[in-house]
Amino acid sequence: MQISPQELARVAAAEAPRFDMYTGIHKALRAFMADTLVAVGRMDPADPAEVAETTGRVLQLLGFCASHLEHENRFVHAAIEARAAGASDAIAHEHEEHRQHIASLGELAGILQTAGDAQRHALATTLYRELALFVADNFRHMHVEETAHNAVLWARYTDAELVAVHDALVASIPPDEMMVISRWLVPFMNPLERFHVVADMRAKAPAAAFDAMLQGVRPCLAQRDWDKLSRDLGLPA
Ligand SMILES: [Fe+2]
Structure with a gap:
């Protein structure tokens, strides 16, 4: 239709x-x-x-x-x-x-x-x-x-129930697979979606895994997108 x-x-x-x-x-x-x-x-x-x-x-x-x-x-x-x-x-x-x-x-x-x-x-x-x-x-x-x-x-x-379903799904993904997913997930969203996903990862993943993920995706982001993300996350300039 x-x-x-x-x-x-x-x-x-x-x-x-x-x-x-x-x-x-x-x-x-x-x-x-x-x-x-x-x-x-x-x-x-x-x-x-x-x-x-x-x-x-x-x-x-x-x-x-x-x-x-x-x-x-x-x-x-x-x-x-x-x-x-x-x-x-x-x-x-x-x-x-x-x-x-x-x-x-x-x-x-x-x-x-x-x-x-x-x-x-x-x-x-x-x-x-x-x-x-x-x-x-x-x-x-x-x-x-x-x-x-x-x-x-x-x-x-x-929405709270859907977040719980999604959290259980994400928790089932092994770390090496999560790195591959992040490489395609983070760079190809719009800045607001990207901020929400990355902030959620920061809240739920171990700090070392989060840092590795962020360093892995940074080369795949345009400078303008990286600047917006680091500003919204409050990363040191
Ligand atoms: Fe499907």
Whole structure:
């Protein structure tokens, strides 16, 4: 269904802000997917080192996606099903399809990594096209989660309850995985979202882990964004 831009603007302006556990991590996923897709598109198939590096990035993205959908199944879908049985069925089914797509893309990347010179060009084009379809599917899928799933969560849960669900999800993530997530999460939000996420990390993570995270993401931030973040966090100039 097409909704007019005027109607979308009217709804956005009327919405009271609620706790939204999808939008931040989905900005990270969109950024990681887009960055990896264009990297595969410009990869030189005749350069084995570049092929190894770029397919390594594809495999890291696929690992990120697999882990993300497990987090959603285990924490978010469980919360939806607890108070609105059946409301996560369609998206859970898509997660199954994504799992299969992730496995076949991983196999394709593995074949490309070990292919001879003669095969790499065609395989690189195939990987680029298949990854593009996966990204397209995920972009549409994430939109459904951010709209339909959030609508169910907001109707059945208070913000405090949603924060508790999200905290339990984040607490289940091991530190090394959290570093990868932060690298894609923090730089690709807007400054207000970034401040809230980083301030929340500062409140909940051990100081050494927080400092390592901040130093890890700093090179990925434009100077203007870093200046705003350090000002809002009250970091020493
Ligand atoms: Fe999902």
